[in-house]
Amino acid sequence: MAARIEHLVTSGEFTLDGGTWQVDNNVWIVGDDEQVLVIDPAHDAEAVAAAIGDRRLLAIVCTHGHNDHVNAAPELADRTGAPVLLHREDGVLWQQTHPGFKPDAELADGQRLTAAGTELTVLHTPGHSPGAVCLYAPDLGTVFSGDTLFAGGPGATGRSFSDFPTIIRSISERLLVLPPETVVRTGHGDSTTIGTEAPHLEEWIARGH
Structure with missing residues (x-):
């Protein structure tokens, strides 16, 4: 059976630089x-585990280290035995x-992860954070962009460990060169x-921006 993409929305808090915001x-x-x-187990390990069911979890992949993208990762790893990447x-953010x-292992630019015979290539896209990555799955016609690119523009760069020129360079050199029909599945909000x-x-x- 070919790989498919499933989507879950969880809610909680994003905390950085002394501020806290409610986020989905x-x-x-x-x-x-x-x-x-x-990809990005946020806020609710139980909900993520329920969505996985009795399937084997190969890896827990974090697109970056902000708390709202990694806060459920250790608990999910404990429940499933899967490595955190x-x-x-x-x-430092982690x-x-x-x-x-x-984390159990490091992600590296150009690394290939495989699930159900489908490859996802790691693209290092710093800017929102130093170690931000996107995951490109050409066979699925999609890129998982974390908080690097959203519907309407780049991810935020006004906080610690972020940089606007760097995120623009990452987007222009690593993402906008992908086929135009590629679906961008983001860390928050709608796809584009x-x-x-x-x-x-x-x-x-x-x-x-």
């Missing part, structure tokens, strides 16, 4: 009836949420496509 997060599950990957450059606990967002790059730069 997209949790993505990629696989088939036997095995899956989970994170880019090493987001280790430790703010999970001091003393380390590369073709929808690409024409607005200069606008984002002009307004320093």
Whole structure:
């Protein structure tokens, strides 16, 4: 059976730089009836585990280290035995949420993860955070963008460990070069496509979005 994409929305708090905000997060599950990957287990390990059911969880993949994308990762790992994967450059952010606990393995640019015969390529896309990554699955016609690219523009860069010129470079060099029909499945909110967002790059730069 070919891999498919499942979507779960969980709610909780995003905390950074002394501020706290209520957020809804997209949790993505990629696989088939036997095995899956989970991307960004946010807020509610029980809900994510219920969505997985009795399928084998191959890995828990975190697109970056902000608490709202990783806060349920250790509990989900305990429940399932799956390894937690994170880019090493987001280790400092991870430790703010999970001091003393380390991810099981590092994500690296160009690395390929496989679920149900479908490959997802890791694209290092710093800017929103130093170790932010996206996951490109050409066979599914999609890229999981975390908080790097949303419907309407780049992810936020006004807080610690973020940088606007860097996220613009990541988006233009790593994401906007993908086929225009590629669906962008984001960390929050609605999905979009590369073709929808690409024409607005200069606008984002002009307004320093």
